Amino acid sequence: MSTTLLPEDQATDSHRHSKSSEMRRYGFFPGCVAKESCKELFNSTMLLADKLGIELIELTAASCCGASVVNDTNRDIARVLNARTYAQAEALGLDDVITICSTCTGHMRAANKELLENEERMTQANSILRKFGARYDGSVMVRHLLWLLIDDIGLDNLRKMVVRPLNGLRVAPFYGCHIIRPEKVNGWESARNPHSLEDVIEAIGGEPVDYAGKTRCCGFHIQLEKDGVATSMVGQNMRIAKDRGAEAVITPCPLCHLALDGYQQDAAARWGRTDLPTFHLPQLVALALGVSADKLGLNKHLIDPRSILVERELIA
């Protein structure tokens, strides 16, 4: 898919680069929302992968991860659905399954942890996978694109790849619960005080905004449960971000994106107008790495992020 290579000095970088000599291949699990209402996330991820010189091999026959909802009725089904996805990655010789959604990350990692730590569950999963000739051997590691950026590309390399630094754009990170909590499932960084998004914002020339809402919940999962609750959770968090001087928000989760981009307007009645444009993680990174803004689907956002980019002279 891509022929771009990483900078030559990458081999001397202190980060993990065991696969650095050839183009790195990853299993790719886009998740349902990036294929449905947030297609701009899927497209900008592929454009970013090109720039990074990595190959994302989409697991096209993978199912939904269970989205934290299948668990509500049957934990076994949620686990075995994911085991099927991991079996597909293994069959392609891929140990990494890269996600671009916080909820996918958390729930796929939880399922994998249950499989790897409990022989009975692994046996149960394989007894069902066997019915259609599949098998999961437990070699898969589920990681978010955000972690890949830091662990495999490295912040120093990322910094060197930037051709259009963000000119100090003040960006508020919004992690999305399931990429950090519960810590025993994710544990890639502190759930109380994560800083991977801040590190990426800084590396691409932005200024991260520190605010209390960054690890809080967007309310997406209960948007249809009771009027106004999710809206208010968005309003509360965006109010704090805005008051701390944020000009935009970045999130590694399309569910958070739907909530933050979609509900701010209705939250204004209780929390005042915030109108913070929200970027998907790969959109803003790809922009800094030189992908044309026209290709990133910025016109799909309800709160148009282009005016702030024009203001910061990042696009014409």
Added chain:
Amino acid sequence: MAQVKLDIFRYDEAVDAVPHRDTVEIDVPVTMTVLDALETAKAEVDGSISFRRSCRSAICGSCSMNINGVTGLACKTPCKTVMNKEGVIQIDPMPNFQPMKDLVVHMDPFWDKYTRLKPYLQPADRDEDHERERRVSPADMKKLVDAANCVMCATCYALCPVVSVDPSFAGPAAIAYAYRFIEDVRDSKKNERLAQINEDYLWLCAHCYACSYCPKHVEPHDRIVDVKRATVEAGLLLDHPGPRHALVVNKTIKKTGMLAETEVIQGTVGRFNFVGLMKIAPLGLRMAAKGKLPPPFLKPIPKVDEVRTIFESLEVPT
């Protein structure tokens, strides 16, 4: 020994219009807990500093408070893990509660939610009719142990983002404690309990795992899922947005392999719930204007039969 500066929220609802902050400097061993530092400050510097505490051993659950903005038990938090380079530790009352005096808050809403769920065993028959104690097998008891470990410190309630915008939500602790009785083989009111807890917005849990910081490892988020599952398995309240959502998500995954957003939204709100559909219409129209509506129908993923096999192998017959 090190100098610790406790930056404490001060407020007395009886006299103060607004809160203020006091910094109290004390010399303590850094291995000391925040609670012991507060005790030292109260004994040696300012006797009027108010906070709740009893056991000092993470058993009574009295001393939950915000330490550098993070809710937790002061008796379980060593100073050295939270003091900054200048030795400062910020101490505030738990959020999601009305402050009463300094670090003491009004706990009433939290207790009310406990009381509503009748947190005591309700067996089918009278104790007098039994010749011996009601017995519970170790396997049955194992299911209850985590939830029964709750010390009612309210850390989870203070951390819950849903409670912070909608106090009608029962909150994590009450639901987890309801589970402790719902799954108790000696109890006879399972369905009544499930109905009650559903009325208190069981399904308003946002799946955020903020309550995973429980100092006693009750894992309230997992218990909430257990209660939801028990509700669906009992076939209760299925005509409610929460269970409808869970069931339609399962249905679309079984059919297409994907979570089909359009069908899920319709199925959760109710296809003929015109009032509900009208409420979400404005956002739908804004999304449509941006070409952002999810597709009305989804093509099934390759080998969707495998997904159906998984469902059919594991579905619990109802």
